[in-house]
Amino acid sequence: RGAAFDTMSSSASSCRQQSRPRRITRAASRAAAAALLSDSPGEVVAHILKQCEPRDLGALACTAQWLHPLLELALRLRAGENGHALPKKLPLGDDSCHRRVQVLLSLERRRAQLGRRTIAAGMSHSLFISPEGTLLSCGTEWDVDGNPTPGLLGHGELAEEELPANSIHVPTPLPGLASVRIHSVAAGVSLSLAVTSEGEVYSWGQGNMGQLGHGTWASSQSTPRQITALASERVVAVEAGFIHALALAESGAVYSWGAGGDGRLGHGSEEHLSTPRRIQALAGRHVRAVAAGYESSLALTADGAVLSWGRGALGQLGHGGNPTPRSEPLPHVIAAFRGTPIAAVTAGNKRSLALSRSGGVYSWGDGAGGQLGHGDETHEDAPKLVSALARLDVAMVVAGASHSFALTADGALYSWGAGQCGRLGHAGRAQAAAVRGSLVEASFLF
Incomplete structure (x- = not known):
């Protein structure tokens, strides 16, 4: 709360002329900032608030209910500038402004952990x-x-x-x-x-x-x-x-x-x-994330492009070329993602995953054991949308050696791939046909 109000303090103080010098206390400065917020156009306030960290916005949400609509707008603006979109439809069907802000804050905190x-x-x-x-x-x-x-x-x-x-x-x-x-x-x-x-x-x-x-x-x-x-x-x-x-x-x-x-x-x-x-x-290239596979590498740029390089024998680079995908000694843009901005990338042993800004999950590379999530064991030499997750609002993807997880915005966890030793979290299933996104546990995590 203090950080958020302090952001406005200097502006508030400079906007009010004083007839004589006087000491401005922190409390007075914050009060002036609050007054300036309430008198300013909502869109301007939202653009100011989006510069604050989620924890400061959370403090504001607890102490200034009249700011909730502007906090929601600020969070959505902040997310968009960071390369992802917050869901329009929120879990549990709770449309109260306070609850919406709390849910969006939780999503932003979770997103912040990606890096x-x-x-x-x-x-x-x-x-x-x-x-x-x-x-x-x-x-x-x-x-x-x-x-x-x-x-x-x-x-x-x-x-x-x-x-x-x-x-x-x-x-x-x-x-x-x-x-x-x-x-x-x-x-x-x-x-x-x-x-x-x-x-x-x-x-x-x-x-x-x-x-x-x-x-x-x-x-x-x-x-x-x-x-x-x-x-x-x-x-x-x-x-x-x-x-x-x-x-x-x-x-x-x-x-x-x-x-x-x-x-x-x-x-x-x-x-x-x-x-x-x-x-x-x-x-x-303005790279903002990298991922390392067993013998390959990925880079994600600020504009949502994905580049890959290294070993590509099983298609894990995503550049096509079946039946014999080749290796790349230099970073090369994955053409399949042109027009589909990507928010996150991750790599397993011989496969790769990407999460688009709209929440779509893509996989490519080694399909053995169902680890690509397409319902079969076919290798894919270019990114392919995991259709089993297409209707879900996925917030995060993680790749293990030969299995994967996807976490949705409403806290549901899905897994697929090689299931030996219980690594998929599905009780009673071994290698199993967990080749599609399968619900491990659905619980509201906020």
């Missing part, structure tokens, strides 16, 4: 960020085939003993980052990445292909170490593939490093890199 991953799951380990910014990890430093992956948990050297030793069974803070506030994390098959609140990047795990970004080909790093090659940039997001990594800077620059096979680093070659290098082909 800030606070939980990440690799093949054999998990990373968590506490509300205070503390980084925790748990899991094992063995891969699914029983081979050691030293350093993956970031707690220093653990004893090399038989499986399932070399493990931490509950989320435990990393001593090496105890004094650092963490903003987001990424967990790959062989490495872990963390971005601090200051935009610094730390990495640990296996580094034999340069995927840690420290300028060496060391076999492993058992504690978090800052990637100094990125120190000149304020990094806002990181992504970890199998043995390569991506970083997105606040400036819009995208960096890549690690294994370069099939051109997955985006530099026009298959050169392996042990230090981050900016992808020049994306310069000027």
Whole structure:
């Protein structure tokens, strides 16, 4: 509330001439701001309020009911400028203005988390960020085939003993980052990445292909170490593939490093890199999100275009070319999305997903196990709308190794793909025909 009113304070004060100098208290300043809000055209007020963070708008909603219609307009304007649309029809059929604002605020908070991953799951380990910014990890430093992956948990050297030793069974803070506030994390098959609140990047795990970004080909790093090659940039997001990594800077620059096979680093070659290098082909593209698959990469621009590069043997790049889709060593625009602005992208092992600004879910690549959600196991070499979700207002999509989730605006969760070990959340179903979006749980989450 204070931030929102303070936004108006200087304007309110300057609009009222004083006959003699007098001290303006914070309370008086906020009162003047409130008066200016009430006297101004609604559309002007909405354009001012849209600059506030959701938490400040939420505070205003609790204290100024007369602002609710303008808060709703501000939230919709804010969402549109950030590349997505808030639903016109809200859950539960509740049309009260207060309830509508609360629902829209919840959606905006959830959307804000898309660019800030606070939980990440690799093949054999998990990373968590506490509300205070503390980084925790748990899991094992063995891969699914029983081979050691030293350093993956970031707690220093653990004893090399038989499986399932070399493990931490509950989320435990990393001593090496105890004094650092963490903003987001990424967990790959062989490495872990963390971005601090200051935009610094730390990495640990296996580094034999340069995927840690420290300028060496060391076999492993058992504690978090800052990637100094990125120190000149304020990094806002990181992504970890199998043995390569991506970083997105606040400036819009995208960096890549690690294994370069099939051109997955985006530099026009298959050169392996042990230090981050900016992808020049994306310069000027205004990239706002990146995603790393097993051997491929994606970038999402501010205007909703999607570019992909790397291995494309199963169609995961989305450029067509059946029966033999080719790899791309440089970022290439996915032509199928021209005219369909995209709001978010994510990548699994050998497939990709995209969420359009209108809420449509698209998938392409490896269709084995029904992981594309089209009701069959056909590989798709270009984006295809997941028709089972077409009538739903999807707010978020997440890709696991070979299964996926979609979360709708009204809190319903859908899953599809390979269902071994209960990963789809459908009790009593194994591999199952969960090849279409299937309801896991429908609950109002606001």
